[in-house]
Amino acid sequence: MSSAPAITSKMIPVARPYIGSEEEQATIDALRSGWITQGPRVAEFETRFAKYVGSSHAVALSSCTTALYLALVASGIGPGDEVICPSLSFIATANAITYTGATPIFADIDPDTYNLDPASVEMLISPRTRAILAVHQIGLPADLDALSAIAERYSLVLIEDAACAIGSEYHDERIGRPRGSMACFSFHPRKILTTGEGGMITTNDGELADKLRRLRQHAMSLSDVARHSATRIATETYDEIGFNFRMTDIQAAIGMVQLERLGILLERRRYLAARYDQALEDMPWLQRPHVPEHCLHNYQSYMVRLRSSAPARDALMQGMLEKGISTRRAVMAIHRERPYLENESGKHLPHTDRVADTGIILPLFHQMSEADQDYVIETLHTFTI
Structure with missing residues (x-):
């Protein structure tokens, strides 16, 4: 029986509430x-x-x-x-x-x-x-x-x-x-x-x-x-x-x-999101968030997409976890869940299916340090998709 991969003791969560x-x-x-x-x-x-x-x-x-x-x-x-x-x-x-x-x-x-x-x-x-x-x-x-x-x-x-x-x-x-x-x-x-x-x-x-x-x-x-x-x-x-x-x-x-304190929370999230945008620019296999000019994003989550398949996404998430970085799958596709499997409108949603299969939510929270974010970015750069 093979043992589970060792996971580092240091964990960077996807999110953490800021309570003072x-x-x-x-x-x-x-x-x-x-x-x-x-x-x-x-x-x-x-x-x-x-x-x-x-x-x-x-x-x-x-x-x-x-x-x-x-x-x-x-x-x-x-x-x-x-x-x-x-x-x-x-x-x-x-x-x-x-x-x-x-x-x-x-x-x-x-x-x-x-x-x-x-x-x-x-x-x-x-x-x-x-x-x-x-x-x-x-x-x-x-x-x-x-x-x-x-x-x-x-x-x-x-x-x-x-x-x-x-x-x-x-x-x-x-x-x-x-x-x-x-x-x-x-x-x-x-x-x-x-x-x-x-x-x-x-x-x-x-x-x-x-x-x-x-x-x-x-x-x-x-x-x-x-x-x-x-x-x-x-x-x-x-x-x-x-x-x-x-x-x-x-x-x-x-x-x-x-x-x-909302203004401070938003400012920090937008700053960290901009750091991600810049640092991930040279990764052609990864699609960064797109924000239309008439919108101002609050970056409640920072979600990227792989330009490949779901197995590659899941392997990347597991690899990140083994490095002490928690990620989450993309936003769920409701029509795939048991209560809605028989809903006919869920049978023709190609863009929904593709995003659900290839999206990853990266860590982003107010207390996240630049050093922790740099570690997330450096770890991403070690993967070839």
Whole structure:
């Protein structure tokens, strides 16, 4: 029996959240305040987040998955409907559609940006199509001009899955000022701004924001803050079926600190990404990220592609691991996972399949030193593909 290859004791991770003493103190302050579940800190975080992205309203939730689901529910999406989305995305994108009883219809991607190809989207529109769920993949903005034009032409709802896109810009506007009805963000530890778990929906529609706030808290007519601050007895009612999708004040306290330091986090990631771009320029077997001129990438992940086959990609990843460098496969192809194998729209996605088979996510995080990045780059240069 052959033994497993030896792996060096030094490991460079793909990602690592940046949490400092300020977040620790904010957590302590929240715990001592008496507000542990959704309360005044959540409301303050929503106000600050909306101001940052340039939207009129922000609604905090327990995750981006619940944000996507609630956005679809609030848009009236349900059984019998179809929602067009990419297969090249984390499975939560399609799952959120499936939760509603609707069917995800997978469109192909632009092989350079990894985002929805508008032409592929338009070809898939049917009488049952109700919405387009556009993903800003690994932080790079999708083609919102083309997608919003399609949505308007066919009277479809456009929702942005902006899970990875905090701080990214499209035509000099931050993602989160929705081109469609809503944009949904994630605060998972793999994201640049983290609250541990958590999500946010942004919208410019005040009535829609009110509806989202009700639905996230069991459709309660009065919030906890309103009831606790009332000077007269206040009794809530429950006029529709709602959900428990609340963010806690503890998470919001962390999120506000993270939002304050977001500019520094973005600057560092863009600096490290530029170092990768320059250092990998002389590797013809590797395709670096392509960023259209009208987009500003936040580099939530730095993904490269091999100009060869999946076995070569997997061998490279194993070789990197043995050198103490953690990598990840490209963004998954949802249509290859068991729950979606029978989805007919997943049978003709050549660009999605190619990117899923040949992409590699390299380490990139705020605390990454130039020396560690140089080691990653030097190790890559030792391989011949």
